[in-house]
Amino acid sequence: MAPQRFHEQFDHIQRSLPDVPLTMGPDDSAGFLYEKGVVLVRDGEEAGFVEDTVRTHFTETQGLVPDHVRRIGPQAGRTGVTRIRVGDPAEGEDTVPHALRAVREAEDRQGRRLVGRNHVVHIAPVNACPGDEPVPAPRTEPANPAPAEGGYDPGTAVGVLVVDTGLVHDHRSYPLLAHTTGDTQLTETDDHGVLRQYVGHGTFIAGLLAAVAPNTDITVRGTLNDAGAVLESEFGALLFEAVDRDGWPDIISLSAGTPSADHDGLIGLDAFMRELREQRTLLVAAAGNNGCDTPFWPAAYAALPEYADCVLSVGALRADGESGACFTNHGPWVRVHAPGERLTSALTGFVTPVPYVYQHSTYDTCRFGADYPCTCQYPRHTGVLSEGRESTGAKPDQVMFEGLAQWSGTSFATPVAAGLVAARMTAYRERDPRAAGAALLADATERAEVRGAHVPALRPPTWRPVPAVIPAVPA
Structure with a gap:
């Protein structure tokens, strides 16, 4: 923690x-x-x-x-x-x-x-404990995962619903998102023109999905536009609203949830989860970023027998893909891990550069006790919210976003896994997303070490491992 x-x-x-x-x-x-x-x-x-x-x-x-x-x-x-x-x-x-x-x-x-x-x-990179905040990718840095081969065919495209923050206004200027639909972000910047915290989160996720699985109809709903946080008593209704608006999709990519002291789910999600069970939709959900084994819901429904076939819980691998990221939640309730550290995708479109001021400072050592150059430590940031900043006179760091960014969290491992399920549906002409998800896991021979356990790992063919070295801060 x-x-x-x-x-x-x-x-x-x-x-x-x-x-x-x-x-x-x-x-x-x-x-x-x-x-x-x-x-x-x-x-x-x-x-x-x-x-x-x-x-x-x-x-x-x-x-x-x-x-x-x-x-x-x-x-x-x-x-x-x-x-x-x-x-x-x-x-x-x-x-x-x-x-x-x-x-x-x-x-x-x-x-x-x-x-x-x-x-x-709340959205998992928030999780009241973010994986990290985004950093601008160098102009020469391509998307990672890179776009997979294959085109978009509206007649056979797999339907994916992303329940998250909304799309940035210029998202269509990023080629991979040219046919992505949904809600736009309500307010992107503050009164000073600075990008608000977590704006671009849903856009980043959609970019990852489209890169891994080009033949997808992606709809992004801004259910979590308000700082990525909502009460459990309202969350189930918002999920119903999203599926009622667009119909039950093949796949729901959900990078939100909460830990809980209860071990049988969330009362506020009972009705939605029961209806999900009766549909053909596969819910792919983030395991959260508390660096612990406390179940994170709704991802942890994957460990309940009655939901095992309709929920896929996803943890995050670190940048080199060899083991779990320092922040990822873990345990037997996490079904699979996918790359989730320093992925590169679209935070904004390419039309208008926008400044961003960091909210959190980095640490001298990993806050979860990891011994590799993780995102807790690098790149170095001084943030607005950090305790003691005012007494030292340190000013928060500001950067400029104008396209691709790097970001980390189980939030982003989730659309990678969802994209691999969608890609398998296209490759095998499989119309049942739950069958495709089960087959993907059954065929997953690769493993990664996560807190002493060797667990199934999904690594997209177009994903490039990033060596565990201190990355340079973009100019």
Whole structure:
């Protein structure tokens, strides 16, 4: 874990959700974010039971008046979940852990989880702990992975839905994205013309997908435009909205999620995941960037038997492809690893150069304890959010983006894996994305070392390993 980066990112996410008091869990050690003073339950009888149980517990043990425990709306409708206020978020202590304990005995009797935290779901390179921030690629640096052979045929193209931040306005000027459709980024720059944090994230992902699998119809939905963060209680509805708008695609590429103390998924995603199971769509999801083995949802659904065929969880290999990137989450719930460090793709189009100011500083040593020149350390950055910067007088670093960039995170290993599934569908004329994904894994003979385990690795033919040396900072 990396608490310093986690705390820096917490403030950024809290500003993006100004009306939602957030706190950290399970303690102050960089686990996950959730709504303070609120729990999430399934609507109906379960909600009434939880409400009564928590009210009784708090009245007897905390001295709270019953009105402090109540449902707050609006309910999420199709997702079947509702929020219950279990305390005053303005008070110092968060009451959610007390409420969860109050219901545990009843859950044990019923053999089913009834209540959970209302997590903040965020794009994986945020993950309240970014893999890194993008750096401009040298003008002579080609895309990596390079564009694969083969053209685009709208009659046979594989449909891929990217649920992320929206596309930059000039994305079509990048040849690989000429036929990509979807939402444009709501606001790309601030009042000073500086690129906002995580703008270009969805564009970068679409560029990677198109490079690995040219015969794809890529639609990018800006579901996570607002700093890449959304409450779990809203996330399921947003996913439904994305598939309802465009129809269920062959593949969903999702570089977002959250860790959780629960090991059976997210209550807010129950309805969406059940419907996914009944479709033919394959969900390819990022494993997250906390550098730990804590399950990251929805990627971790891949480890649940009922979802094993419809979810592919993806971790990140480091730049040389030999082992796991320092930041990648890992464990038996991660099905496969793909290149995810210092990939090169389109952050913006090629029309208008735009400045960017770094938010986080790099470290003197890897924040996850790795012993190779990882993105924690290089290229060197001084960021706006870093603690102690004002006392030293250090100014944040600024760069100019005008096309390709290098970026790292499981967010980007995910579209690489999704692209390989799509490419296999084209090569074998396979119309079932789940069958294509299963065959891809079955044929994956390459391995990589990740935290002492030898795990399946997918390396695109056009991807070039980058030697583990300190990279030069582009001028």
